[in-house]
Amino acid sequence: MSNLDRQAVPSLCGGRGFVVAEPVRELLSPRxxxxGESTVVRRLLPNLGRRMVGAWAFVDHYGPDDIADGPxxxxxxxxxMGLQTVSWLHEGEVLHRDSTGSVRTIRPRQLGLMTSGRAISHSEQSPAPHPRLLHGAQLWVALPDAHRHVEPHFEFxxxxxxxxxxxxxxxxxxxxxDGATSPGTAYSPLMGADLTLTDGTGARLPLEPDFEYAALAMTGETRxxxxxxxxxxxxxxxxxxxxxxxxxxxxxxxxxxxGEPFAEELVMWWNLIxxxxxxxAEAREAWMKGTRFGEVEGYDGDRLLAPELPPGPLKPRGRVR
Incomplete structure:
Protein backbone atom coordinates (compact mmCIF):
# COMPACT_ATOMS: atom_id res chain seq x y z
CA MET A 1 0.00 0.00 0.00
CA SER A 2 1.20 3.46 -0.84
CA ASN A 3 1.00 6.86 0.77
CA LEU A 4 -0.23 8.93 -2.20
CA ASP A 5 -0.26 12.32 -0.48
CA ARG A 6 1.37 14.79 -2.88
CA GLN A 7 2.30 16.99 0.08
CA ALA A 8 4.02 14.26 2.06
CA VAL A 9 4.66 15.18 5.68
CA PRO A 10 7.47 13.46 7.62
CA SER A 11 6.37 11.31 10.55
CA LEU A 12 8.87 11.21 13.37
CA CYS A 13 8.40 7.85 15.06
CA GLY A 14 9.88 5.44 17.53
CA GLY A 15 11.66 5.62 20.85
CA ARG A 16 10.22 4.38 24.13
CA GLY A 17 10.02 7.71 25.93
CA PHE A 18 6.32 8.23 25.14
CA VAL A 19 5.03 4.68 25.50
CA VAL A 20 2.11 4.44 27.90
CA ALA A 21 3.35 1.91 30.45
CA GLU A 22 -0.09 1.13 31.84
CA PRO A 23 -3.52 0.24 30.45
CA VAL A 24 -5.30 3.18 28.80
CA ARG A 25 -8.31 3.72 26.51
CA GLU A 26 -7.24 6.30 23.94
CA LEU A 27 -9.61 6.60 20.99
CA LEU A 28 -7.87 7.47 17.69
CA SER A 29 -9.99 9.11 15.00
CA PRO A 30 -9.10 8.51 11.35
CA ARG A 31 -8.53 11.09 8.63
CA GLY A 36 -5.20 6.04 -6.31
CA GLU A 37 -7.99 6.68 -8.79
CA SER A 38 -11.09 5.63 -6.86
CA THR A 39 -10.37 4.56 -3.27
CA VAL A 40 -10.59 6.64 -0.09
CA VAL A 41 -9.00 5.23 3.06
CA ARG A 42 -9.25 6.04 6.76
CA ARG A 43 -5.70 6.64 8.04
CA LEU A 44 -5.30 5.68 11.70
CA LEU A 45 -1.51 5.50 11.98
CA PRO A 46 0.41 7.73 11.95
CA ASN A 47 -2.11 9.76 13.94
CA LEU A 48 -1.98 13.27 15.35
CA GLY A 49 -1.22 11.99 18.82
CA ARG A 50 0.22 8.51 18.25
CA ARG A 51 2.71 7.38 15.66
CA MET A 52 3.31 3.67 16.37
CA VAL A 53 1.98 0.61 18.18
CA GLY A 54 4.93 -1.70 18.71
CA ALA A 55 6.56 -1.92 15.29
CA TRP A 56 3.24 -1.16 13.53
CA ALA A 57 3.85 2.25 11.93
CA PHE A 58 1.05 2.71 9.37
CA VAL A 59 -2.60 1.59 9.31
CA ASP A 60 -5.19 2.33 6.60
CA HIS A 61 -8.75 0.99 6.75
CA TYR A 62 -10.92 1.06 3.62
CA GLY A 63 -14.41 0.00 2.63
CA PRO A 64 -16.71 -1.72 2.41
CA ASP A 65 -16.81 -0.03 -1.02
CA ASP A 66 -19.10 -1.04 -3.88
CA ILE A 67 -16.73 -1.18 -6.88
CA ALA A 68 -18.97 -3.15 -9.23
CA ASP A 69 -19.11 -0.28 -11.73
CA GLY A 70 -15.59 1.06 -11.20
CA PRO A 71 -11.96 0.02 -11.34
CA MET A 81 12.33 0.65 2.10
CA GLY A 82 12.89 -0.19 5.75
CA LEU A 83 9.49 -1.80 6.30
CA GLN A 84 7.09 -4.67 5.69
CA THR A 85 3.66 -4.23 4.11
CA VAL A 86 0.75 -6.35 5.33
CA SER A 87 -2.26 -6.74 3.00
CA TRP A 88 -5.40 -7.93 4.81
CA LEU A 89 -8.83 -8.29 3.23
CA HIS A 90 -12.32 -8.99 4.53
CA GLU A 91 -13.94 -8.68 1.10
CA GLY A 92 -12.69 -8.41 -2.46
CA GLU A 93 -9.39 -9.21 -4.17
CA VAL A 94 -6.11 -7.33 -4.65
CA LEU A 95 -3.55 -8.21 -7.32
CA HIS A 96 -0.01 -7.67 -6.03
CA ARG A 97 3.01 -7.25 -8.32
CA ASP A 98 6.52 -6.36 -7.18
CA SER A 99 10.05 -5.86 -8.43
CA THR A 100 11.21 -9.29 -7.22
CA GLY A 101 8.87 -10.81 -9.83
CA SER A 102 6.14 -11.82 -7.38
CA VAL A 103 2.60 -11.80 -8.76
CA ARG A 104 -0.22 -12.89 -6.45
CA THR A 105 -3.96 -12.31 -6.05
CA ILE A 106 -4.75 -11.85 -2.36
CA ARG A 107 -8.21 -12.84 -1.11
CA PRO A 108 -10.03 -12.45 2.22
CA ARG A 109 -8.08 -13.58 5.30
CA GLN A 110 -5.00 -14.55 3.29
CA LEU A 111 -1.72 -12.93 4.28
CA GLY A 112 0.25 -10.98 1.69
CA LEU A 113 3.48 -9.94 3.44
CA MET A 114 6.10 -7.94 1.53
CA THR A 115 9.46 -7.24 3.15
CA SER A 116 11.04 -4.27 1.42
CA GLY A 117 14.38 -4.52 3.18
CA ARG A 118 16.85 -2.19 1.46
CA ALA A 119 14.55 -1.45 -1.51
CA ILE A 120 11.53 -2.78 -3.40
CA SER A 121 8.71 -1.43 -5.58
CA HIS A 122 5.22 -2.82 -6.10
CA SER A 123 1.74 -2.12 -7.43
CA GLU A 124 -1.73 -3.07 -6.14
CA GLN A 125 -4.90 -3.37 -8.19
CA SER A 126 -8.37 -4.77 -8.07
CA PRO A 127 -8.20 -7.43 -10.80
CA ALA A 128 -10.49 -7.38 -13.81
CA PRO A 129 -13.07 -8.75 -13.35
CA HIS A 130 -13.29 -8.29 -9.58
CA PRO A 131 -15.82 -8.91 -6.78
CA ARG A 132 -18.40 -6.22 -6.10
CA LEU A 133 -17.17 -5.22 -2.62
CA LEU A 134 -13.73 -4.19 -1.39
CA HIS A 135 -13.00 -4.03 2.34
CA GLY A 136 -9.75 -4.41 4.22
CA ALA A 137 -6.72 -2.87 5.86
CA GLN A 138 -3.20 -2.11 4.75
CA LEU A 139 -0.46 -1.88 7.33
CA TRP A 140 3.28 -1.30 7.63
CA VAL A 141 5.69 -2.83 10.11
CA ALA A 142 8.94 -0.92 10.71
CA LEU A 143 12.06 -3.07 10.40
CA PRO A 144 14.64 -2.78 13.20
CA ASP A 145 18.11 -1.59 12.26
CA ALA A 146 19.60 -5.09 12.30
CA HIS A 147 17.21 -6.26 9.56
CA ARG A 148 16.28 -3.19 7.53
CA HIS A 149 18.77 -3.95 4.76
CA VAL A 150 17.70 -7.57 4.15
CA GLU A 151 17.01 -8.75 0.62
CA PRO A 152 13.50 -7.81 -0.50
CA HIS A 153 11.01 -10.67 -0.71
CA PHE A 154 7.30 -11.47 -0.73
CA GLU A 155 5.44 -14.10 1.31
CA PHE A 156 1.95 -15.44 0.74
CA ASP A 178 -2.41 -17.81 22.93
CA GLY A 179 0.22 -20.31 21.71
CA ALA A 180 -0.70 -20.16 17.99
CA THR A 181 2.03 -18.70 15.74
CA SER A 182 1.71 -17.25 12.24
CA PRO A 183 4.06 -18.55 9.51
CA GLY A 184 4.70 -14.93 8.43
CA THR A 185 8.23 -13.66 9.11
CA ALA A 186 8.46 -11.09 11.90
CA TYR A 187 11.67 -9.21 12.69
CA SER A 188 10.68 -7.82 16.10
CA PRO A 189 8.41 -8.98 18.95
CA LEU A 190 4.89 -8.21 17.72
CA MET A 191 1.47 -9.68 16.99
CA GLY A 192 -1.47 -9.07 14.70
CA ALA A 193 -4.79 -10.92 14.77
CA ASP A 194 -8.16 -10.75 13.05
CA LEU A 195 -10.96 -11.30 15.57
CA THR A 196 -14.46 -12.41 14.59
CA LEU A 197 -17.21 -12.33 17.22
CA THR A 198 -20.81 -13.49 17.01
CA ASP A 199 -23.71 -11.42 18.33
CA GLY A 200 -23.88 -11.52 22.12
CA THR A 201 -20.34 -12.82 22.63
CA GLY A 202 -18.36 -11.87 25.71
CA ALA A 203 -14.76 -13.10 25.80
CA ARG A 204 -11.31 -12.38 27.21
CA LEU A 205 -8.23 -12.68 25.01
CA PRO A 206 -4.85 -13.30 26.71
CA LEU A 207 -2.22 -10.59 26.14
CA GLU A 208 1.49 -10.03 26.80
CA PRO A 209 1.93 -7.39 29.53
CA ASP A 210 5.16 -6.09 27.96
CA PHE A 211 3.41 -5.33 24.65
CA GLU A 212 1.43 -2.22 23.80
CA TYR A 213 -1.82 -2.83 21.89
CA ALA A 214 -4.46 -1.19 19.74
CA ALA A 215 -7.77 -2.48 18.37
CA LEU A 216 -9.15 -1.49 14.94
CA ALA A 217 -12.90 -2.00 14.49
CA MET A 218 -13.70 -3.48 11.07
CA THR A 219 -17.42 -4.33 11.15
CA GLY A 220 -20.34 -4.51 13.56
CA GLU A 221 -20.90 -3.25 17.10
CA THR A 222 -18.09 -4.10 19.51
CA ARG A 223 -16.87 -3.04 22.92
CA GLY A 259 4.14 -5.45 20.03
CA GLU A 260 7.08 -4.61 22.20
CA PRO A 261 7.50 -0.82 22.11
CA PHE A 262 9.85 0.04 19.26
CA ALA A 263 13.05 1.44 20.77
CA GLU A 264 14.63 3.00 17.68
CA GLU A 265 13.75 6.48 16.45
CA LEU A 266 12.67 6.64 12.80
CA VAL A 267 12.04 9.06 9.99
CA MET A 268 9.01 7.99 7.91
CA TRP A 269 8.44 10.07 4.78
CA TRP A 270 6.14 9.17 1.89
CA ASN A 271 6.66 5.37 1.41
CA LEU A 272 10.13 5.22 2.95
CA ILE A 273 11.38 4.55 6.45
CA ALA A 281 16.88 12.03 0.29
CA GLU A 282 19.20 9.46 -1.34
CA ALA A 283 16.34 6.95 -1.64
CA ARG A 284 14.04 9.54 -3.20
CA GLU A 285 16.70 10.47 -5.75
CA ALA A 286 17.27 6.79 -6.60
CA TRP A 287 13.54 6.29 -7.21
CA MET A 288 13.29 9.36 -9.42
CA LYS A 289 16.32 8.20 -11.45
CA GLY A 290 14.91 4.68 -11.82
CA THR A 291 17.68 2.94 -9.88
CA ARG A 292 17.87 0.70 -6.79
CA PHE A 293 14.14 -0.15 -6.47
CA GLY A 294 13.79 -2.38 -9.55
CA GLU A 295 10.92 -2.58 -12.01
CA VAL A 296 7.35 -3.83 -11.65
CA GLU A 297 6.54 -5.89 -14.73
CA GLY A 298 2.99 -6.21 -16.03
CA TYR A 299 1.43 -3.02 -14.68
CA ASP A 300 -0.32 -1.06 -17.43
CA GLY A 301 0.50 2.54 -16.57
CA ASP A 302 3.11 4.91 -15.25
CA ARG A 303 4.80 4.61 -11.89
CA LEU A 304 4.28 7.18 -9.13
CA LEU A 305 6.60 10.15 -8.90
CA ALA A 306 7.88 11.12 -5.46
CA PRO A 307 6.68 14.38 -3.90
CA GLU A 308 9.19 17.12 -3.06
CA LEU A 309 11.05 16.89 0.21
CA PRO A 310 10.15 19.51 2.83
CA PRO A 311 12.42 22.57 3.00
CA GLY A 312 13.91 21.69 6.37
CA PRO A 313 15.85 18.56 7.37
CA LEU A 314 13.95 15.49 8.51
CA LYS A 315 14.80 14.65 12.12
CA PRO A 316 13.89 11.51 14.05
CA ARG A 317 12.18 12.21 17.38
CA GLY A 318 9.63 10.44 19.59
CA ARG A 319 6.52 8.33 19.16
CA VAL A 320 3.92 11.06 19.72
CA ARG A 321 3.56 14.65 18.53
Missing part, protein backbone atom coordinates in the same frame (compact mmCIF):
# COMPACT_ATOMS: atom_id res chain seq x y z
CA UNK A 32 -9.80 10.58 5.09
CA UNK A 33 -7.06 10.14 2.47
CA UNK A 34 -7.61 9.53 -1.28
CA UNK A 35 -5.72 6.50 -2.59
CA UNK A 72 -11.59 -0.45 -7.58
CA UNK A 73 -8.11 -0.17 -6.13
CA UNK A 74 -5.54 1.12 -8.62
CA UNK A 75 -2.19 1.93 -6.98
CA UNK A 76 0.67 2.36 -9.50
CA UNK A 77 4.23 1.13 -8.89
CA UNK A 78 5.89 2.93 -5.99
CA UNK A 79 8.91 2.32 -3.74
CA UNK A 80 9.34 1.09 -0.18
CA UNK A 157 0.15 -17.56 3.36
CA UNK A 158 -3.34 -18.79 2.52
CA UNK A 159 -3.74 -20.86 5.69
CA UNK A 160 -3.18 -19.17 9.03
CA UNK A 161 -3.55 -20.60 12.54
CA UNK A 162 -6.64 -19.83 14.58
CA UNK A 163 -7.52 -19.56 18.25
CA UNK A 164 -11.16 -20.22 19.15
CA UNK A 165 -13.44 -19.74 22.13
CA UNK A 166 -17.24 -19.69 22.35
CA UNK A 167 -18.36 -16.96 19.95
CA UNK A 168 -14.78 -15.90 19.12
CA UNK A 169 -12.37 -16.84 16.34
CA UNK A 170 -8.91 -15.23 16.21
CA UNK A 171 -6.87 -15.62 13.02
CA UNK A 172 -3.17 -15.04 13.75
CA UNK A 173 -1.76 -12.72 11.08
CA UNK A 174 1.72 -12.18 12.57
CA UNK A 175 3.41 -13.28 15.77
CA UNK A 176 1.80 -15.47 18.43
CA UNK A 177 -1.61 -15.41 20.09
CA UNK A 224 -13.17 -3.33 23.72
CA UNK A 225 -12.42 -3.10 27.44
CA UNK A 226 -15.87 -1.55 27.75
CA UNK A 227 -15.32 1.13 25.09
CA UNK A 228 -17.76 1.05 22.13
CA UNK A 229 -15.99 1.13 18.76
CA UNK A 230 -17.43 2.14 15.41
CA UNK A 231 -16.03 0.53 12.25
CA UNK A 232 -13.00 2.47 11.05
CA UNK A 233 -11.94 3.68 14.52
CA UNK A 234 -8.97 2.51 16.59
CA UNK A 235 -8.56 2.24 20.35
CA UNK A 236 -5.03 2.49 21.77
CA UNK A 237 -4.74 0.31 24.87
CA UNK A 238 -1.23 0.94 26.25
CA UNK A 239 0.83 -1.72 28.05
CA UNK A 240 0.51 -3.74 31.24
CA UNK A 241 -2.45 -5.91 30.24
CA UNK A 242 -2.65 -9.68 30.71
CA UNK A 243 -6.05 -10.00 29.02
CA UNK A 244 -8.49 -7.97 26.95
CA UNK A 245 -12.27 -8.00 27.56
CA UNK A 246 -14.27 -8.09 24.32
CA UNK A 247 -18.00 -8.05 23.64
CA UNK A 248 -20.16 -7.91 20.51
CA UNK A 249 -23.68 -6.53 20.13
CA UNK A 250 -23.97 -7.83 16.55
CA UNK A 251 -21.85 -10.11 14.43
CA UNK A 252 -18.60 -8.14 14.37
CA UNK A 253 -14.91 -8.18 13.57
CA UNK A 254 -11.83 -6.21 14.55
CA UNK A 255 -8.07 -6.33 14.20
CA UNK A 256 -5.80 -6.43 17.25
CA UNK A 257 -2.27 -5.08 16.77
CA UNK A 258 0.47 -5.19 19.37
CA UNK A 274 14.94 5.50 7.40
CA UNK A 275 16.97 6.96 10.21
CA UNK A 276 18.28 10.24 8.75
CA UNK A 277 17.31 12.99 6.32
CA UNK A 278 20.23 12.06 4.07
CA UNK A 279 19.10 8.46 3.83
CA UNK A 280 15.58 9.47 2.80
Missing amino acids: QVPL GMQVPPHPH HADLPEVTAPGLRATVILGTV VDGVPLQPGSMLYLGCGRTELPLSAHSDASLMLLG GRTHEEI
